Amino acid sequence: DADVTQTPRNRITKTGKRIMLECSQTKGHDRMYWYRQDPGLGLRLIYYSFDVKDINKGEISDGYSVSRQAQAKFSLSLESAIPNQTALYFCATSERGTGTYNEQFFGPGTRLTVL
Amino acid sequence: AQSVTQLGSHVSVSEGALVLLRCNYSSSVPPYLFWYVQYPNQGLQLLLKYTSAATLVKGINGFEAEFKKSETSFHLTKPSAHMSDAAEYFCAVSERGGYQKVTFGTGTKLQVIP
Numbered sequence: 167d168a169d170v171t172q173t174p175r176n177r178i179t180k181t182g183k184r185i186m187l188e189c190s191q192t193k194g195h196d197r198m199y200w201y202r203q204d205p206g207l208g209l210r211l212i213y214y215s216f217d218v219k220d221i222n223k224g225e226i227s228d229g230y231s232v233s234r235q236a237q238a239k240f241s242l243s244l245e246s247a248i249p250n251q252t253a254l255y256f257c258a259t260s261e262r263g264t265g266t267y268n269e270q271f272f273g274p275g276t277r278l279t280v281l
Numbered sequence: 282a283q284s285v286t287q288l289g290s291h292v293s294v295s296e297g298a299l300v301l302l303r304c305n306y307s308s309s310v311p312p313y314l315f316w317y318v319q320y321p322n323q324g325l326q327l328l329l330k331y332t333s334a335a336t337l338v339k340g341i342n343g344f345e346a347e348f349k350k351s352e353t354s355f356h357l358t359k360p361s362a363h364m365s366d367a368a369e370y371f372c373a374v375s376e377r378g379g380y381q382k383v384t385f386g387t388g389t390k391l392q393v394i395p
Contacts, residue, residue, distance in 0.1 A: 209385040256324055256325070268375045269315070270383060272324035
């Protein structure tokens, strides 16, 4: 079974719609992240959470919000989707603490298309 | 502030030839460095990581990378390319301590020609 799962895997929606992408993990990690991937731009951090009560903006958080419902669940919402939010979205997790090197474990991704 | 530069967004090699993917980093403190691979329609998975134990790091699938502080480089190599190596490769740098923020490069797509 996959350690980091994302739902849905693919989604097509229209401009102005509210969308939620969900991430669940069974790795027992405290830290969770949301990235978006665009061709030629690599991965850019949207939000990250170091525990249920510690949520932080990344470099491109405008137009997005998140919710950490439990240690294992981290959701990303687009309140009013726009076409330039069309991208591949990844959830990732990592362990907390020094000596863990912050290796990240990625989900399979959600391909979102906003028409 | 930390950053990563990957030279070449696309690299093509013949099957059996040397693979060399370049990565240069910028960091104000000694970093952790990573190479991740992304196969089509999949998430990223770790190939190898540098954590200061040894400057030459061996990873999965025959890949290795050498940390060169004087050149601020962490290039990825494989002596002989295989068709299954065709993928996108990302270099990443992480702070030590604190929030250990990870910054990814823009990626290099490797094409292996039969």
